[in-house]
Amino acid sequence: MNTKISIESAGKTFGDGSIIALQDVNLTVRSNEFVTFVGASGCGKSTLLRCIGGLEALSSGSINVDGVPITGPGVDRAMVFQHYSLYPWLSVMDNIKFTRLLQINREDISSAEVEAASGRADALIDLMGLNHVRNAYPNQLSGGMQQRVAIARALLPRPQILLMDEPFGALDAQTREVMHDMILHVSKLEKTTIVFVTHDVEEAIYLGQRVVVMAPRPGRVDSICPVNLPAQRNQDMKLAPEFMQQKKAILTRIRETAGMHTDRELLERMTRQAEADQKNDMQ
Numbered sequence: 329m330n331t332k333i334s335i336e337s338a339g340k341t342f343g344d345g346s347i348i349a350l351q352d353v354n355l356t357v358r359s360n361e362f363v364t365f366v367g368a369s370g371c372g373k374s375t376l377l378r379c380i381g382g383l384e385a386l387s388s389g390s391i392n393v394d395g396v397p398i399t400g401p402g403v404d405r406a407m408v409f410q411h412y413s414l415y416p417w418l419s420v421m422d423n424i425k426f427t428r429l430l431q432i433n434r435e436d437i438s439s440a441e442v443e444a445a446s447g448r449a450d451a452l453i454d455l456m457g458l459n460h461v462r463n464a465y466p467n468q469l470s471g472g473m474q475q476r477v478a479i480a481r482a483l484l485p486r487p488q489i490l491l492m493d494e495p496f497g498a499l500d501a502q503t504r505e506v507m508h509d510m511i512l513h514v515s516k517l518e519k520t521t522i523v524f525v526t527h528d529v530e531e532a533i534y535l536g537q538r539v540v541v542m543a544p545r546p547g548r549v550d551s552i553c554p555v556n557l558p559a560q561r562n563q564d565m566k567l568a569p570e571f572m573q574q575k576k577a578i579l580t581r582i583r584e585t586a587g588m589h590t591d592r593e594l595l596e597r598m599t600r601q602a603e604a605d606q607k608n609d610m611q
């Protein structure tokens with residue numbers, strides 16, 4: 329196994345230490361693996377992703393990439409968030425090239441390198457199906473298209489790791505399906521290792537080779553579920569009994585970790601409590 333990311337006893341607290349966002353998280357991600365994270369709100373998914381991205385420092389433990397501890401952000405890791413952080417005054421093409429343009433201005437690099445970056449931007453425009461909108465501005469694009477631009481921009485410096493925090497959370501169901509097949513294609517073609525956070529269990533299973541279920545208070549890894557689907561996914565697989573069984577099992581796990589119960593269980597518990605209260609009142 330070729331380890332890309334290794335998370336060892338990772339802990340993260342906020343405030344005076346009373347908010348334990350992450351507790352003793354241990355996980356190894358292989359090179360070119362697609363790992364998805366699900367879990368109830370507040371279980372530390374975004375915090376973990378930000379720590380891998382180097383935007384946040386751990387309180388304890390370590391995260392290594394290729395065996396080297398993370399000390400901050402780096403070009404080897406790119407992030408994509410739910411809200412497309414595009415520059416409204418730049419065209420699609422310039423948005424994709426923006427960080428590169430900054431580097432070009434800052435560093436003394438050769439014209440060959442500038443040309444290579446332009447060629448790469450063109451290739452990404454093609455890959456992401458953005459050719460017909462390359463000169464358009466973000467406000468002229470649909471949400472799905474804007475997120476394609478954000479992904480293309482993230483991929484420009486050829487990051488080895490793509491960290492995605494609910495990237496398709498704001499898109500409608502049909503656009504999301506298209507984006508799923510697109511990102512699977514991209515991950516194969518670019519050989520990128522992807523760590524993908526979502527609250528959508530179906531999305532997590534469809535995309536992930538493994539689904540990591542996290543639990544809240546304190547934020548921690550509850551369980552790791554390998555996904556047994558053929559590498560070449562297609563949308564019909566979501567209807568297979570094994571897919572639905574796994575979805576149900578993970579959903580149940582998330583409910584349990586969050587202390588939620590089925591409506592029926594909750595009703596029964598409340599009824600029992602009401603009966604006990606009534607008895608106490610009568611005594």
Ligand SMILES: Nc1ncnc2c1ncn2[C@@H]1O[C@H](COP(=O)(O)OP(=O)(O)O)[C@@H](O)[C@H]1O
Pocket residue numbers: 342343347348349367368369370371372373374375376547
């Ligand atoms: N900057 C911060 N300051 C204080 N508490 C935070 C901060 N970021 C996250 N938290 C807390 O850490 C916990 C995990 O948050 P988060 O990683 O955003 O969870 P998730 O993404 O799974 O919903 C939550 O209790 C949240 O309130």
Ligand SMILES: [Mg+2]
Pocket residue numbers: 373374375
């Ligand atoms: Mg989050």
